[in-house]
Amino acid sequence: DGGITQSPKYLFRKEGQNVTLSCEQNLNHDAMYWYRQDPGQGLRLIYYSQIVNDFQKGDIAEGYSVSREKKESFPLTVTSAQKNPTAFYLCASSIFGGVDSYSNQPQHFGDGTRLSIL
């Protein structure tokens, strides 16, 4: 979707280095998500945020950090503690339907960032 922009498209990390992946959306969506995609593994949730200044760990949060200072932006930092960072990283956003039994809303994805180790 044109409303979600991830940058850069390709990123290389040196040993011991932290790198930050950018995700910006102009869809006025409340919720944003970060996924990691490895071959044959599907999409695994790293972090998600339903509202500004709040975020939750997903299934594989170790070695990653996020911030949500603005509604439009949800950057992901891959820290040096993440020993196997090589993967395709996808950011998504959705309307947050609220805390009730039918609150899931369709998630729309960016084009992804491919991270490799130098």
Added chain:
Amino acid sequence: GENVEQHPSTLSVQEGDSAVIKCTYSDSASNYFPWYKQELGKRPQLIIDIRSNVGEKKDQRIAVTLNKTAKHFSLHITETQPEDSAVYFCAGGEGSQGNLTFGKGTKLSVKP
């Protein structure tokens, strides 16, 4: 937490045939089940979704069925075309947090 299993991992069909991909989920609280199509190196695109208050949903050549009792849902593609070739992912969500659990994907190849 939720666990979503997807089968088969690869599927090859002849153009014009039907393709069926099946997913099972573990959390009976899950109530939202989207399907995504991802072409090589590109973003996943939502193709159809279904909520647990509906048993079937159709959009042209694509349909999804849901069996809440058995906790499984399936994607049906009829009259397949070469441009249907891609990796398809199912997912399940229970709503309270808004996040989804994805299956590992099915690589569909449609041969002309």
